[in-house]
Amino acid sequence: AAGVIQSPRHLIKEKRETATLKCYPIPRHDTVYWYQQGPGQDPQFLISFYEKMQSDKGSIPDRFSAQQFSDYHSELNMSSLELGDSALYFCASMGQGGDTQYFGPGTRLTVL
């Protein structure tokens, strides 16, 4: 079965640079969630989208923005990167009327 796809899988950036993470949900899933997992930490919710509209917002820094496109894929844009942004970023998707989020493999961002 098709799963959530995230790209890139690994990303290395310098401080103050920008990064764009992409998420392709499971086909026919219309809701996308973004989570950040720091080293040794539990995943923390950042932001979510339902039918291309922001549906919920968590602890997402103002330096980050995200959107969901007409094909339901989503992008997380991160600017003015800081060392503390180094983490594993997960995307999850859920189908209409569903109750379960299915996670992608994550993008590991390292900020040097």
Add this chain to the structure above:
Amino acid sequence: AQSVTQLGSHVSVSEGALVLLRCNYSSSVPPYLFWYVQYPNQGLQLLLKYTTGATLVKGINGFEAEFKKSETSFHLTKPSAHMSDAAEYFCAVTRRDSGYSTLTFGKGTMLLVSP
């Protein structure tokens, strides 16, 4: 607000022994409860979930969990541990009254399995 408490950041068992990972939740509305497993450098894989109906739910790889409303618990068990079960396990909760609510995770429990 919702929260999850996982007792024990690390649990060690011998291969073949019972696995018990504890999870207690707090929720002002009826919850949906989940267990996810994370292997090193990998994503989160759904083990099992409770939404409605039977309170004893079975998942993949021989794991099961029981929703106990009176105890606000959703402990994960497996009768006999296997070396391949070594991983980090996250309990998570979301609201039942919303179609697109976010997950709140516990801090995770690392399961160590020794031969």
